[in-house]
Amino acid sequence: MGLFNRKIKKQTELHKELDLNIDKFEYLCSDKNNGGTEYKIYIKKLEKLQFNLFTKIEMYEFTDGSKNVFLRSDINNTDYDELKNFVNKLIKMYGNDFTNSGKLTEDEIDNIAINNFWSGRTWNNTKPIISIDALDDEYFTLTFLGV
Numbered sequence: 001m002g003l004f005n006r007k008i009k010k011q012t013e014l015h016k017e018l019d020l021n022i023d024k025f026e027y028l029c030s031d032k033n034n035g036g037t038e039y040k041i042y043i044k045k046l047e048k049l050q051f052n053l054f055t056k057i058e059m060y061e062f063t064d065g066s067k068n069v070f071l072r073s074d075i076n077n078t079d080y081d082e083l084k085n086f087v088n089k090l091i092k093m094y095g096n097d098f099t100n101s102g103k104l105t106e107d108e109i110d111n112i113a114i115n116n117f118w119s120g121r122t123w124n125n126t127k128p129i130i131s132i133d134a135l136d137d138e139y140f141t142l143t144f145l146g147v
Contacts, residue, residue: 051086051142083140
């Protein structure tokens with residue numbers, strides 16, 4: 001791959017707004033992924049909403065020191081105006097996602113309300129990689145991969 005063919009990853013500071021001090025988390029368990037890499041899972045319930053949406057944080061800490069962080073919000077108790085504002089803030093910060101999807105539309109919000117599902121947005125040109133979605137019928141999830 002040539003120098004000019006590489007995608008430049010934008011450094012993001014958004015995850016630095018999170019308090020990821022391990023002492024403030026509850027240890028859940030340890031496991032291994034399919035590649036054999038060990039990791040520990042921690043959880044923290046938030047006293048105040050993070051980004052006006054999220055009520056808990058799950059953190060997967062890998063043996064190499066990297067972390068994947070998942071913020072969760074109950075899909076049935078989410079303020080859709082706050083969700084729309086937050087997604088639009090992400091669009092403003094990072095541009096359209098990797099599928100060129102932009103601002104959250106009213107049709108998407110209607111679909112979320114009816115089906116409790118949303119494929120969301122993913123920015124793979126950032127470090128860490130960021131996504132927000134509702135891939136299960138319980139939670140909206142904001143994900144930071146490779147913190």
